[in-house]
Amino acid sequence: MASLSLAAVHLRPSDVASKLGNHQKPSILIHRKRLALSLNAACATESSSAAPEKPEIELEFIGPKPAADGSYPVDKAKAISGEKLLRNIMNENKIELYATYGKVMNCGGGGSCGTCIVEIIDGKDLLNERTDTELRYLKKKPESWRLACQTIVGNKENSGKVVVQRLPQWKK
Numbered sequence: 378m379a380s381l382s383l384a385a386v387h388l389r390p391s392d393v394a395s396k397l398g399n400h401q402k403p404s405i406l407i408h409r410k411r412l413a414l415s416l417n418a419a420c421a422t423e424s425s426s427a428a429p430e431k432p433e434i435e436l437e438f439i440g441p442k443p444a445a446d447g448s449y450p451v452d453k454a455k456a457i458s459g460e461k462l463l464r465n466i467m468n469e470n471k472i473e474l475y476a477t478y479g480k481v482m483n484c485g486g487g488g489s490c491g492t493c494i495v496e497i498i499d500g501k502d503l504l505n506e507r508t509d510t511e512l513r514y515l516k517k518k519p520e521s522w523r524l525a526c527q528t529i530v531g532n533k534e535n536s537g538k539v540v541v542q543r544l545p546q547w548k549k
């Protein structure tokens with residue numbers, strides 16, 4: 378479609394007008410302007426759709442306690458790979474992270490309270506390695522446990538699904 382329109386733009390109105398009567402010039406000019414506008418719009422659409430999409434990580438958060446029917450509640454979220462910490466994703470999506478003490482006494486993501494614990498049920502390879510802070514706070518905890526404020530979701534290139542158990546300490 379773009380090549381067809383480009384060919385039309387290269388028509389010189391003086392060439393066309395000489396073959397037509399003078400009374401037709403204004404409509405040819407208006408037509409050229411419309412053509413140029415639609416060409417610009419077409420180019421803008423093509424360039425925006427050509428931009429590569431950033432890979433995404435899908436997240437599922439399983440609640441710690443079953444509902445009356447015995448099923449565990451699941452919250453879902455999505456994040457651009459490698460752009461955010463798990464703690465921030467949970468906060469932005471209003472997904473409960475902290476137990477009672479952590480709600481009021483957490484360090485705000487500074488890595489100095491050890492209360493933002495989650496368990497990675499699936500997709501741990503899509504996350505960063507445990508940081509030194511986590512190695513300190515989670516030394517005697519299962520390897521699948523992470524501190525959400527230290528956990529980067531994705532590495533900017535990978536995509537896939539991560540399943541997170543909220544408040545794993547409640548499930549012991």
Ligand code: FES
Nearest residue numbers: 486488491493526
């Ligand atoms: S919020 Fe304090 S260690 Fe993660």
